[in-house]
Each structure stands twice: as C-alpha cells, then as structure tokens.
Amino acid sequence: MSAQIVAAPVRVLPADRPLSWLAKGWRDFLRAPLPSLVHGLIFVIAGAVIVAIGWGRYELLAGAFSGFLLVAPMLVAGLYEVSRRLERGERPTMRDVVRVWIEGGACMVRMGFLLALLGTLWVGLSTLIIVGLGGMKGAGIGDFMRDFVLSPNWLPFLLWLVAGGMFAAVVFGISVVSVPMLLDRDVNLPTAALTSVRVVGTNPVPMALWAALVMMLTLLGIALVLPMLVVVPVLGHATWHAYSDSVDPSHLAPRF
Numbered sequence: 386m387s388a389q390i391v392a393a394p395v396r397v398l399p400a401d402r403p404l405s406w407l408a409k410g411w412r413d414f415l416r417a418p419l420p421s422l423v424h425g426l427i428f429v430i431a432g433a434v435i436v437a438i439g440w441g442r443y444e445l446l447a448g449a450f451s452g453f454l455l456v457a458p459m460l461v462a463g464l465y466e467v468s469r470r471l472e473r474g475e476r477p478t479m480r481d482v483v484r485v486w487i488e489g490g491a492c493m494v495r496m497g498f499l500l501a502l503l504g505t506l507w508v509g510l511s512t513l514i515i516v517g518l519g520g521m522k523g524a525g526i527g528d529f530m531r532d533f534v535l536s537p538n539w540l541p542f543l544l545w546l547v548a549g550g551m552f553a554a555v556v557f558g559i560s561v562v563s564v565p566m567l568l569d570r571d572v573n574l575p576t577a578a579l580t581s582v583r584v585v586g587t588n589p590v591p592m593a594l595w596a597a598l599v600m601m602l603t604l605l606g607i608a609l610v611l612p613m614l615v616v617v618p619v620l621g622h623a624t625w626h627a628y629s630d631s632v633d634p635s636h637l638a639p640r641f
Contacts, residue, residue: 392579393566394633398588402630403595403623410623413468414615420467420482421618428460428617429610457617458560459497462486464621465565465628472629485568492567492574499574500556507552514545557596558582565628570637584631595627 414421463482470477485493515533518541534542562584563577572580585592599620606616 390573390575390579392576392583393570393572393637395580395584395587396631396633398591398631400590400594402591403598403627406595406623406626406630407598407619409626410468410619410621413471413622413625414618416471417467417477420463420477420479421622422614423479423482424461424464424621425614425617428457429613432607432610432613458556458564458624459493459500461617461621461624462493462564462568464618465568465625468622468625469565469569472625492572492577493564495574496560496564496567496577500560503552503556507549510548510552511545514541514548518544557592558585561585561592561595561624562628562632565625566632566634567640569628569640570634571640572634572637580632588631 463485466481466485467477470481533545536542559578559581561581563574563581566572566577566580567574602616602620606613
C-alpha cells in the first residue's frame with residue numbers, strides 16, 4: 386500500500402443527488418434484505434443496551450447516544466460491501482459481510498479507533514457541559530428538560546448544541562465517503578479522509594442536504610425505534626452510492 390497522501394479526483398454533483406442515493410439505498414435493501422435487516426437489528430439492540438445502561442442518567446445518555454451515532458459510519462461497513470457487490474451484478478451473502486470485518490485491514494481498524502475516540506471524547510465533553518456547566522441536579526428526563534434544555538441559563542445548552550455540531554461536522558467531513566473508499570480501494574487512512582473532506586468542499590450544497598437527510602431519518606428512527614431496522618440499512622447502502630457517485634478511484638488498485 387502506498388504511503389502517499391493525495392486525494393482522489395472527485396466529481397461535481399447536482400444539488401438533489403442525495404435523493405437518488407436514498408432511492409438506490411432502498412433498492413439495495415429490497416435486493417439484499419437479510420444482511421440489511423441484520424445491521425438494522427444490531428443498531429436497535431445497541432440502542433436498547435445504551436438506554437438500559439444510561440436510564441436515569443440523562444446527562445450520560447444524551448452523550449452516549451450521539452457518540453454512538455458518530456461511530457455509525459464504521460459500524461455499517463458490511464452494508465457498503467453488500468451495495469458494492471450488487472453494483473457489480475453479484476449476489477452478496479452474510480459471508481461477504483463477515484469477510485469485511487475479518488479482512489478489512491489495518492486502515493479500517495485505525496478508522497474505527499479514530500471514530501471511537503471522537504465518540505468517547507464527545508461523551509465526556511457532553512457530560513461535562515450538562516453537569517458541570519449546566520448544573521443539572523436530577524437524573525430523570527424531566528430534570529434534564531427543566532434543568533438543562535429549558536433552563537433560564539440557556540448558554541450551556543447552546544454550547545452543547547454548538548459543540549455537538551462541531552463534532553458531527555468533523556466526523557461527517559472525514560468519514561462521509563472515506564470508509565467505503567477504504568473498503569473499495571488500496572489506500573491509506575489519510576488519503577481516504579482527505580478525499581472525503583474534498584468531496585464535501587467540492588459539493589457543499591448536496592453534502593449539506595445529505596447530512597440533513599441522514600440526521601432527520603436517524604432522529605425519526607430513534608424516536609419510533611422499529612423504523613431503525615430499515616433506516617440504518619437504507620442509509621448504509623445510500624452511503625455507498627454517495628461514494629460511488631462522488632469519487633473517481635479508477636486509478637487506484639482495488640482492495641478485494
């Protein structure tokens with residue numbers, strides 16, 4: 386693998402292209418329902434575990450949920466492989482999904498650690514803002530809303546939103562297409578991350594729309610729980626198509 390750090394060429398996209406990614410993601414979900422639903426089920430179970438551990442500790446729960454979402458681009462790598470194989474006219478299986486995690490390589494592992502580190506830092510910072518600056522005294526959701534979200538001292542809540550937005554923007558910028566690229570091509574982590582940032586910088590409007598769609602659909606899934614079974618795989622498949630549409634990696638060697 387070359388150690389050279391040069392972003393891959395990226396394409397200029399129309400503003401509404403993210404809508405086609407969702408349509409393709411839905412199509413891939415229907416064409417490969419088993420691995421898709423397995424990923425959705427894992428997210429539902431993980432969400433339930435987070436709620437069980439953090440129940441009654443809403444200052445921790447808020448950060449844990451958002452931190453979990455920060456590492457989500459790495460957790461759905463198997464869905465990228467499913468969509469990649471469908472795009473090549475192949476029939477993907479659960480064995481292909483497992484193979485991604487077994488043979489993903491050092492760069493995939495490093496990306497996972499990077500996103501996990503960012504998620505952990507956010508959980509700690511979120512708790513510090515809510516408890517330390519917000520002065521939240523109770524442990525229930527009513528206390529969280531009264532003492533923090535609706536508190537007359539609105540600065541800590543505003544700081545929490547701004548800090549969360551900054552963390553999300555950084556993660557989105559470095560990961561929106563980097564994880565699919567690491568899976569697809571023999572590149573190092575800095576090259577994939579730089580290419581991802583370049584995609585966002587070249588296509589600010591479609592990428593802003595894509596970020597908004599991901600956020601809205603994810604919040605809908607969390608609020609209603611069961612839709613996460615479908616939302617997670619559709620967004621995962623759609624992310625592969627975001628990479629496929631926005632990056633031209635033809636000069637790079639394939640990974641698998």
